Amino acid sequence: MNQITVQDAVTAFADWNEPTDAELSAIEAEMPLILADVDLIDAQIAAMDHTPNDVDARRVRRALARVLTEYRVLANHTADAAGGAA
Structure with missing residues (x-):
């Protein structure tokens, strides 16, 4: 039986698990497309x-x-x- 230990819970939120600056910049660059996709889904719903x-x-x-x-x-x-x- 697998048990989750306190160490596993702490490691899941470790500092190295955060997005890097490059990843955050990529998300920010894609945000207009993400928001446009959300608007499209809203319209379809x-x-x-x-x-x-x-x-x-x-x-x-x-x-x-x-x-x-x-x-x-x-x-x-x-x-x-x-x-x-392109």
Whole structure:
């Protein structure tokens, strides 16, 4: 039988287990895309909550367009940082 010890609990929250500055910077750079994805999911859920109408369809299309735009911006920024073109 496996038991969780106090040492296991302490080690799970050790300082070395925190994200690095580079990881935090990457998350910050991706945040507009993450938020756009959240808006798209919200629009899709709202459309499923009742009989879809034209307003729901427009909201989903706009949210999808924003996701694609943010993805393109992030891809171009990543390619520029790597020295290439997207």
